[in-house]
Amino acid sequence: MAHIIFRSFFLADVVVLLLVLLSPPFAAAQLKTGYYASICPNLETIIRSSVKQSMAQSQIAGPAALRLFFHDCAVRGCDASVMIVNSNGDDEWHNPDDQSLKPDGFQTILAAKAAVDSDPQCRYKVSCADILALAAREAVSQSGGPYYQVELGRYDGRVSTKSSVVLPHADFNLDQLNAFFSGLGLSQTDMIALSGGHTLGAADCPFFQSRIGTDPSMDSAFASQLRTTCAGQTFAFLDAATPAGFDNSYYKNLQTGRGLLGSDQVLYTDQRSRGTVNYYATNQGTFFYDFANAMTKLGRVGVKTAANGEIRRDCRTPN
Template sequence: MEHGRLLFPCFLLVVLFAASASAQLRTGFYSNTCPNLESLVRSAVTTKFQQTFVTAPGTLRLFFHDCFVRGCDASVLLSSPTNKAEKDHPDDLSLAGDGFDTVIKAKAAVDSDPRCKNKVSCADILALATRDVISLTGGPFYNVELGRRDGRISTIASVQRKLPHPEFTLDQLNTMFATNGLTQTDMIALSGAHTIGFAHCGKFSKRIYSFSRGNPIDPTLNKTYAAQLRQMCPVNVDPRIAINMDPTTPRTFDNAYFRNLVQGMGLFSSDQALFTDPRSKPTVYQFASSETAFRQAFISAITKLGRVGVKTGNQGEIRIDCTRIN
């Protein structure tokens, strides 16, 4: 009992410390040091987006993968000479190169202004670029809290069991998101980002070819959609072939993802679970029927995501090169 009493204050200190770090984030953090920051980033991101659409889902996914491992500290951008960084973990190997390139281009644009050079963290540039790609694809434009510092550690081991997998159940999703201070509603709203996502055939082939002994096709899958997926992803397909996660409006950030779930057209079983599980089904219905409800929930959720495990004040550093520590 004595031991338990000792543990509680320590845990409380960790919680309070995390809360105080995120409390130091604020909009306009760079208003004096780099007043043109947001327009510099937006211009670079827009140029990159006009070159390739993958910029949008690639950058958004990069932000999510960064925040869920060691917090939003741009540690996912770090490279290791021995291929032992976060980005080298199997869960991160499918991150699109265009996402990384977007941050590097935006960082170069920021540093081209003498007032801003080496004053803005890569973590904050990634957070701003994420907001911009969401807006460029028709999603909401929201204020981004800034003031993050860049982490100095990036390891393969730290990624293990930190990111959701395509076959996760609602309980597994809720547990993982709760670990990062996010609710079930936050998790469902953030899943809506799949409206502009894509996935490789291998990530869902079991659902369309070998689901179970009696059912080669997952019975929660819309039959017509399953047939289309089999056409796009034949047996022994090139594993690099990627499929849009939203078959209806794949280049628009909208609530179609949720309307698709109602029709049995969630690509991953973790997507469809949001509709088949009675605990999350009402929220899916709400977002499917109201674009406004989805957008409001998404802004709230991605703002909370951007506070996860942040380093502020004198923690971490402002990286001169986003791919390596100073």
């Protein structure tokens, strides 16, 4: 396994309720499955094949692409602004909370974009935002998780700035997590289901080391194991039981005090969310169903239209 680390989706110093990111009704209404049926009929097949190839080439391509979707939608909305690279360095990736996003994730999207544009019928007609949403679904389904229909029809944003990146912190409590996700139009159940995405990927040791030996909610044997792990390397898997498989073992880990981040473990230690964790731990099918629904809702945040967006020819720069 390549020694490459993902920071968790739940990394930031401050949280602000970005209500302006909520999709206006007309923007959400433009999204639909089959949006490209007559524009690029082979779109999903093309992206499925490209992501499969990327995941075969890199063991972290899938988790990295999934995390990229989270970081994109939760900041300026699902407009692929996270992909933009500005020459002056003022872009989302250069914010400290996004620099943990790995090149493998970006490359997975760029490869999928190139594959789509290699089809003359599709060239420059499919947004990077839609490609990112489809690639995230493929990362999940090709890792053993649910396959779900993705609503499409997003346009790409033209703006990306460091200051716009505001994400939850790894030590957030339940109230803070709920406040942030509520600002995106998502419920507590949505938040807990999306947290299950931590069944893939890893986190840097500095983001959980303070819990080792000090947090009573952490299993003592797990704490000892992490102490040894971080003495020899710089990261630990978010779900050590099945790090490469998308399943419900993340929730089983929480039941035994083996949640890596404080913002993971709090979902079990707080009585208000424990019931959902317990249910997902014993009902993988329900978790898959709720995760797919939550991903669909997340995919509606901040959707751009032709009036305030574009179809980027190069995902890394506005046209």
